[in-house]
Amino acid sequence: MFWNEKIETMPREELEELQLKKLQATVKRAFDKIPYYNKKYSAAEVYPEDIETLKDIEKLPFITKDDLRESYPFGLFAVDIKDIKELHSSSGTTGKPVVSGYTEKDLDTWAETIARGLTMMGIGENDIIQNTHGYGMFTGGFGVHYGSHKVGAAIIPISTGQTRRQIEIMSDFGTTCLIFTPSYGIHIGEVALDDGIDPKKLGIKAIGFGAEGWTEEIRQRVEELFGAKAYNIYGLTELTGPGVGMECSQQNGLHIAEDIYYPEIIDPNTRKVLGENQPGELVLTNLQREGMPVIRFRTKDLTKITYEKCGCGRTHARMSRITGRSDDMLKVKGVAIFPSQIEKALLKVGDVEPHYMIIVTRPGTLDEIEIKVEASKDLFFDGVKEMMTIQEKIGKSVENETGIRAKITLVEPKTLPRFEGKAKRVIDKRNLH
């Protein structure tokens, strides 16, 4: 089953022709309408007419999250605000957030990518989708929502939380498709089992998941719990949202909607473009975005790409599951966190930056984060009460900065490991990669 058979099975040569046309148009629009690109490309002495082949994209400079942040809020919009229909923002709270703007057509393009993915999962107009992704500035909720409308399914916009109610609704409404982060999905399944409900008997046909790291073992656990296949969804707010890559019935990599996104893999150190099947950092370009075309965005996500035709019949490239990051970002409970945020939070409590370490675990199915902070003259008082207050203060500051509640542990000075050069601040014990 295809949502858009012509595009999804297009011979590669034809697809690449289409990509080139769209790329040329995108670069020209960006250069003409957005001062950021105009300035940057002029400085690099590369102009829209230099894009004669797809390979020529390599002449263009990259754009990073910092560049997007500096353009906060609307600096990268190519259209007037009257043409913008929706605004989203990344959960990343390192400094200014990244804003994403969508025209009517962009929302439709977004829905198109999700519709293709839902069709890959076997979901259509007879289905009921329970979307546990949060609705709000986070793109996860709305992306799935619009895609669901497009395929004509009935969507339950329940968001995350209220797990028992989730189970009740699944059972009463006859939900056939679940959208969740893997850890939340396992949590739902286990709560159901505790209440004497077998999640396998709920009639779930397919599961879509994303927004956090996972392994094949986690997928297997989810599939066993619900007795349904679980499909990976990839995307990021900067480029539009979920739907950049979606898995088909083969469950062997995520099809990138290549008529909409142009993928490259680079070596994060040399920034040279790598070949097929070579692991590196994913770089993405919007090929048909009106509101905010993003060209050569460094995702910092590590993966590899194959162009081999898939068993499902689709010709679009497949990326493998994300195996890590080329920077120090980590995802906890689906939220992106940078050690620099923790640093900022600590600096707000004491004047001096304390030595710290972030430890992420998943004791059951949900992530836990602990921040060990070395006590110092600034952070030491003779009273237990004062010390507890300091821990609470740090905890609040971290929560303000990241949106995540962390366990704060004060430890003795010089007891955390020291590293030469760049400090290793994170110990991730979840074994996700």
Place this chain on the structure above:
Amino acid sequence: MKIKQLSIFLQNRMGSLSKPLEVLSNANVNIRAMCMADTSEFGILRLVVDNPEKGKEALEESGFLVKITEIIGVEMNDTPGGLTNVLNIIKDNEIDLEYLYAFTHEKEGKAILLLHSDDIDRLISVLKDSDITVVQSNEVYNL
């Protein structure tokens, strides 16, 4: 009058108490009294020693986090009700005590109660007004 107490930050884990005590012993600093305030994760070790400055220096050299805190010592009768008598005076004067600990020494029939309050000067005057003996710090250091 005020006694200089060492407050040492320790993690609550097996063996964490022995290291600072060893450091003090190597520096030839003698412990007069001690108490430990602890939570599930960390503790504050409070020590009265014969030479607080020397003790602090030795501990800091070994990487410990140490603060000098001022406390006072009062003499009380080593008999039932001796402690209650002192505490009642403090309570009646509405002084908030942060913590206290006590020890006995050679002086027969007497014990020394160590007290800490944020309002230490008023604590001293209140106790003195009630004819409680506030011991000299040297007396405690050189027991």
